[in-house]
Amino acid sequence: MSNPVAATAAEVNTADLKLKGFKAYPVDTAVNPVPTYARRDFYKVALLTGHSILHYADKSIELSGTCLFFANPHIPYSTELLSTRQTGYACLFTEEFIRAPDRSESLQHSPLFQIGSTPVFKLSNEQAVYITGIFEKILAEQGADYHFKNDLIHTYLQLLIHEALRMQPTETFFQHKNASSRITSLFLELLERLFPVESPQQALPLKSAQDFADRLAIHVNHLNRAVKEVTGKPTTSHIADRIIGEAKALLHHTNWDVAEIAQSLGFEYASYFNNFFKKHTGSTPLAFRKAG
Template identity: 25%
Template sequence: MPTLLLDQQIPIYSLESQGAAGAFFQLNRADGRQPAFRQNMLQPHRKDYYHLVYVQRGGSRHWVDMTPYELKENALYFSAPGQLQLKEKLQPMWGVSLAFTREFLARQPNAALAQLPLLLNPQNGHELLLAPADVAFVEDLLARLEAEYQRPGEWQQAMLSAHLTVLLTYLSRLYTEQFPGDEPSADQLLLRKYRTRIEEHFRERHEVGAYAALLHISAGHLSEVVKAQSGKPAIAHIQERLVLEARRLLFHTPQSVKEIAYDLGFADASYFSRFFKRETGLTPAEYRASNREMYP
């Protein structure tokens, strides 16, 4: 399993400006050739944008947050900003890659677009399998998006937004079919907001009360709702997010335990080690060693 060198940090890739929409929205068609930038994907990295890849055929295994995925034909793969990813090797692939930023979504007149299930991803999915009818629909929409992407002008932004809204809505319907869940209640929405705030602030805020203040509610009410909706104490969600990030760094980087502890807001590396062992059953060093043996 590829890891970073001692003097490397996990890179965060942004969209490079390419025309009017390029800094916020990009579309690329893969035709079996290897773009130079894909070499960067062979090392652990993050993206600061949403990424959708429709695979017609080809490709190789890649990883998202320590989970491997073998690319399938006529499938769609999606990831959100901040997830830790890498490819094992560069193999020819045919399909379409679509990328857009949070800023692009913020520009949309439909503010609910960012709340679609595919983008919220409450079930932590990454792969959608497409039936023949889905393939036809998705390929048609991607072709329309590609045509607009190659046609800069006054109406480009509006047309890209319109087609993207239809695509994300359609894929969100598939998401709810393949990752079943009920329509969210007010309390479920609060749980989502709580998880979103944790995602934004887990490095510097480790207490439930700090998130209650961000959400303008009492800590008691937040704890009650979160426990009722998730079956877990509110503090457990913070702890799980810290453990996830610690696992990412231990798995993909050579950072020392002390460096990881400080990165995650722990003032004491020994306390972090005790916390990690309590949550996982292994010390950070044991976790790193066991995974390096499993995925050399």
């Protein structure tokens, strides 16, 4: 019989994650239950052993044996236990952590994290032993005093990602949820395709909820309802957050002046961009650049 249960203490307490951009912990439902359907603000890689159903966006995936799971912060998911116990490991991390120190392509473009991908990999015994070893190294480094442990953990995470890219994903989907999940997935994928901005002469072609609704050929109210239902955030918040994220990257990693950045992000005047940036960050673009 299924056993949906509440969030683990380890997942709820993300203070360390916000400070460092990373947190790893062991999973054992005999000690802490699995999380209910939720959306978080970080990526996740989990190694899980047991029997369960993963409800991920508009799909449900049956997990049996040992599996590797990659979660995208834009897509809500939950785990429904079918066995009496589930064990393993999990890593939570921000995009800034995995992308540091260079401004590489967003994880949203990765086959493991992009909207519409299959995020679950069934492991053989040999693969399970190897992947378990990587997670154990990550946990050990997290508690170590080594000065460059963040760099080492970053390397281990990249190793997990590359090992998964060599595998074939699981395809045991057996049910669909609602249209809101599909609309939200399409919206988030379309939003992510606009980035990164590569040139000051480039201007975002879509800047408002109405723009995205027109491109998706649906009414803007339908889009707004779907996105709010699935993610808990308004469409405009997703757009603003992504523009702010790109603005920060451009301020840190380019020598473009503020007017050029404003133009590339679709602002007619630099003053509009300054006001927008300060409203969302509490800082002016120039002050943010100097502080970085």
